[in-house]
Amino acid sequence: MHSLARRRYHRAAPVVLVLLLLGLITGIAAFVMSTTEARASEEVAADDVTEGQKLFAANCASCHGLDAQGQDGVAPSLVGVGAAAVDFQVGTGRMPMQASGPQAPAKAPQFAQEQINQLAAFVASLGAGPAIPTEEQVDPELGDAANGMALFRTNCAMCHGSVGGGGALTQGKFAPGLWETTPTHLYEAMLTGPQSMPVFNDANITPDEKRDIISFIAAQDDGSPGGLRLGAIGPVAEGLWGWLIGLGLIIAATVWIGARSS
Amino acid sequence: MAGTVQKVAGGTANYVDERTSIGAFVKFFARKLFPDHWSFMLGEIALYSFVILLISGVFLTAFFVPSVTPVIYDGPLETMQGTEMSEAFASTLHLSFEVPGGLLMRQIHHWAALLFTAAIVTHMARVFFTGAFRKPRELNWLVGFTLMILSLAAGFTGYSLPDDVLSGNGLRIIEGVLRSIPILGEYLSYWVFGGEFPGEAIIPRLFTAHVLLVPGLILGLIALHLFLVFLHKHTQYPGGGRTHRNVVGLPLFPVYVAKAGGFFFVVFGVVALVAAVFTINPVWHYGTYDPSPVSAGTQPDWYILFIDGGLRLMPGWIFGLPTEWEIFGYTLSWNILIPAVILPGLFFGFLALYPWIESWATGDKSEKHVLDRPRNAPVRTGIGVALITFYVVLVLEGCNDIIANLFSLSLNDLTYFLRVAIFVFPPLSFWITKRLCLGLQRKDRELVLHGKETGRIVRHEHGEYVEVHEPLDAQELWLRVNYEDRAPLDIEPEFNDRGVRRKGYRWDRFKQRLSRFYFEERISPVTPEDLEKARSEHH
Numbered sequence: 001m002h003s004l005a006r007r008r009y010h011r012a013a014p015v016v017l018v019l020l021l022l023g024l025i026t027g028i029a030a031f032v033m034s035t036t037e038a039r040a041s042e043e044v045a046a047d048d049v050t051e052g053q054k055l056f057a058a059n060c061a062s063c064h065g066l067d068a069q070g071q072d073g074v075a076p077s078l079v080g081v082g083a084a085a086v087d088f089q090v091g092t093g094r095m096p097m098q099a100s101g102p103q104a105p106a107k108a109p110q111f112a113q114e115q116i117n118q119l120a121a122f123v124a125s126l127g128a129g130p131a132i133p134t135e136e137q138v139d140p141e142l143g144d145a146a147n148g149m150a151l152f153r154t155n156c157a158m159c160h161g162s163v164g165g166g167g168a169l170t171q172g173k174f175a176p177g178l179w180e181t182t183p184t185h186l187y188e189a190m191l192t193g194p195q196s197m198p199v200f201n202d203a204n205i206t207p208d209e210k211r212d213i214i215s216f217i218a219a220q221d222d223g224s225p226g227g228l229r230l231g232a233i234g235p236v237a238e239g240l241w242g243w244l245i246g247l248g249l250i251i252a253a254t255v256w257i258g259a260r261s262s
Numbered sequence: 263m264a265g266t267v268q269k270v271a272g273g274t275a276n277y278v279d280e281r282t283s284i285g286a287f288v289k290f291f292a293r294k295l296f297p298d299h300w301s302f303m304l305g306e307i308a309l310y311s312f313v314i315l316l317i318s319g320v321f322l323t324a325f326f327v328p329s330v331t332p333v334i335y336d337g338p339l340e341t342m343q344g345t346e347m348s349e350a351f352a353s354t355l356h357l358s359f360e361v362p363g364g365l366l367m368r369q370i371h372h373w374a375a376l377l378f379t380a381a382i383v384t385h386m387a388r389v390f391f392t393g394a395f396r397k398p399r400e401l402n403w404l405v406g407f408t409l410m411i412l413s414l415a416a417g418f419t420g421y422s423l424p425d426d427v428l429s430g431n432g433l434r435i436i437e438g439v440l441r442s443i444p445i446l447g448e449y450l451s452y453w454v455f456g457g458e459f460p461g462e463a464i465i466p467r468l469f470t471a472h473v474l475l476v477p478g479l480i481l482g483l484i485a486l487h488l489f490l491v492f493l494h495k496h497t498q499y500p501g502g503g504r505t506h507r508n509v510v511g512l513p514l515f516p517v518y519v520a521k522a523g524g525f526f527f528v529v530f531g532v533v534a535l536v537a538a539v540f541t542i543n544p545v546w547h548y549g550t551y552d553p554s555p556v557s558a559g560t561q562p563d564w565y566i567l568f569i570d571g572g573l574r575l576m577p578g579w580i581f582g583l584p585t586e587w588e589i590f591g592y593t594l595s596w597n598i599l600i601p602a603v604i605l606p607g608l609f610f611g612f613l614a615l616y617p618w619i620e621s622w623a624t625g626d627k628s629e630k631h632v633l634d635r636p637r638n639a640p641v642r643t644g645i646g647v648a649l650i651t652f653y654v655v656l657v658l659e660g661c662n663d664i665i666a667n668l669f670s671l672s673l674n675d676l677t678y679f680l681r682v683a684i685f686v687f688p689p690l691s692f693w694i695t696k697r698l699c700l701g702l703q704r705k706d707r708e709l710v711l712h713g714k715e716t717g718r719i720v721r722h723e724h725g726e727y728v729e730v731h732e733p734l735d736a737q738e739l740w741l742r743v744n745y746e747d748r749a750p751l752d753i754e755p756e757f758n759d760r761g762v763r764r765k766g767y768r769w770d771r772f773k774q775r776l777s778r779f780y781f782e783e784r785i786s787p788v789t790p791e792d793l794e795k796a797r798s799e800h801h
Binding site (some may be wrong): 102116139144146147150153154156158159160161162163165166167168170171172174175203216219224225226228229230231232233234235236237238240241242243245246247249250251253254255257258259 | 298299300301302303304307340341342343345358359365369372373376377380381384390427428524525528529532533536538539540541542543544545546548550552554555556557558559560561562563564565567569612660662663666667670671672673674675725
C-alpha cells in the first residue's frame, strides 16, 4: 500500500467514525427531548385538567376508554379512584401497561411528575376519590416504627414478607418488595389497593398508623445488624447459601487436604 | 535447653503412663492406618460442626432464658420498643444486641447447624453410593442413620427456641402433624405441649431436649459410631493391591492428626466467616410469637423443608374426593397424615433398612472392605439418585413461593407440575442413572480391551490405516476389572422330588426377584482370557 494511503486509513478510523456518529445521534435526540420537556413545563401553568385529559386520551384511553369508564375484562373504570391511585400507578411506571400479564410490573415511569399531576387532576375531576398525601403524612421520621412493625405483621407480612422483601401470590401474581418504594407511593398503595392488594382505608388503618408502617419500612434501609440479609426471604435462602457457600468452601478444602503432597 | 524440655515431657509422660498404662493405647492408635481420600472427610465436617455447635451453644445458654413469661421490651432495637414479648424472645434479642459478640455467636451456632445437617446428608450419600454400608458395617449405618434423625431433632428444637413468629409457626405445623395421627394424635399433642397449643410448657421442654437430651444422645452415638469405625477399620477405594483383607493407607500419627486437626480450624474458619458476613434467622424481622400472623417466606430450615413440601404438594381433593374424612365425628386428615407422617416414615424406613435389602438381593455373606465405584453398582446408584430426586422435588415444593416469585412463574402451575414430577422424576432418574452406569462400565470394558486412543494414525505397508491404541497400565487395569460379577440368585425349586412344597419358598422367591431387579442387566468385568483374546486379535 502507498505510504500516504496507509497514513490516511488508520486502523482505528472506522471505530472512531462509528462513535462520532453515535455521539451525534444521541446529542440531537437529547436536544430535541430537552426542548419538548421545556415546552411541557412552560404549559403547566395552563389548565391541568384539560392537559390531563389530552394525555389521558393519548395514553390511557385505548384501554380505559375516552370517558375513563373502563372496559369489561380489559381495564377498570377510573371514576372515583382519585388522584392517589393515578400518582401510584403512573408514578411507579405500572401504568401505562406495556403488555398484558398476571399483573402490571413496576418499571421506569413513562411521564414526568408534572404530567402525572395533570393526569391525576383529570382523573380526580371525574369523581371524588383519595388525594395524594402531603409530605408530612408520609414522613418516616414522624412515625413509630415499633407500632409499624406490629401493624405490618398483621396486615402486610403475609404477602410482602416479614420485612417487605416481597412474596408470591397465586397464578403468577406477586407482592413486590417494598424497600425501593417511596413513602408517598407506599401510602397511596395502602389507600387505594392497587391490583391484588386490598384497600386499607382510613377507618381500617388510620393515617397515623400508615405513617408508622412507612417508618417501619424505612427502618429496613439500615440493613441487617447480622450482615448481608440474602434478600430477607427467610430460611430457604439461608439453606441454599449454607449448601453452596458453607459446604462448598469446606468440600473444596477437603479436596485440597486430601490431595497428595507429592 | 532442648534437653530440659525433653526431660520434663518424658517425665510427665512416664508419670501418666505408670498410673494409666495409656502408652499402649497411644501406640496402638498412632499406628492405626487410614486410607486417604477427600470424600472420607465428609463425616469429619459433621463432627467438627457438632463441636462448633457445642462450643457456641454453651455460650448461648449463658444468656438465653427458656420462659414464656411476658415482658415489655426495652432495649436498643427501635422496631421492638415497648412491645410485649416472651422472655425467651427478649433474651434472644438481648444476647444478640447487648451481649458483646452475642449475635456472631448466635449466627455461628445457626450456620453450624445448617452445615451439620448438610454434612451428615453428604456423608451418608458417600457411604451409600460407595457401598460402605455392606457387611460388617450394617449396624454402623444404622447408628449413622439415627444420628441423622437426631440432627433433625436437634435442629428443629433449636429453631423453635427463640419463640419468634417463624418458630411458632413451625411448632404449630408439628402440632397439626401430631394431631393427624389417628386416635393417638390428640393425646400426643396434649402430652408434648402440656395442654392446648402453645401453652407455657413447650419452650422449657424444648430447651431441655435441645441442650441436654438430644446432644447427649448424639454424643453417645458419635462415640459408638467412631468406635465401630476403629473396630471395622476404614473402607478403601479400589486400586492396585487393595483387597477386602488389608488396609492401604497412612498412619493416624502424624499424618491424620495433622490433617484432621488442621481441618477442624478450616471448618471453624469457614463457619465463622459465613456467620460474620451473612445474616441468619433474623428473629428481629419476625417478632415475638403470636398465632395470628404468618408472613410470606415462612419456611423451616432446609432439613425440614421436605415435610413442608409434602404438605404443600398434597391436594385437598383428588378427582373431587376430599382427602380429609369425617368418620363418626372423628376427623381423619389424609392430607396431613400421608405427606407428613406416612411418606417420611416410608422414606426413612427404606433408608434405614437399605443394607439388609441389598444383602437379600446379593445373598453375599462375606465382608466387604473395598468400596464400589458407583458405576459398578448400577441399580444401587440408580436407587440413590432416585431417592435424592424424590427428596429434591419435595424440597422444591417446600419453597414453591420463593421459586415462583424469583422466576416469575405461576405458583399454581409450579405445584401442579411438581405433583406430577414426584411420581415421574424418581423412576426416570433411576432409569437414566442406571443406563449411565452401564454405559460407563461398557466404556471401561472398551478401555481395558483396546486401550486408550492416542490419535496417532499409522499406515501399514499394505495401505491399511489404523489408530494406535495405548494399553492401560497395571493400576488403571486393576481399577476397571476388579469388581464382582454378580449373577441373579438361583433358588431351589418350590416342590421337592416327592411333590411336597418347600418351607420358605416364598421368601426365597422374593429374594430371587429382588436379585433379578439388581443383577439381571449387568456388564461383566474383563477376564484375563478376554484380554488375551483382544490383544492377540490386535496383533
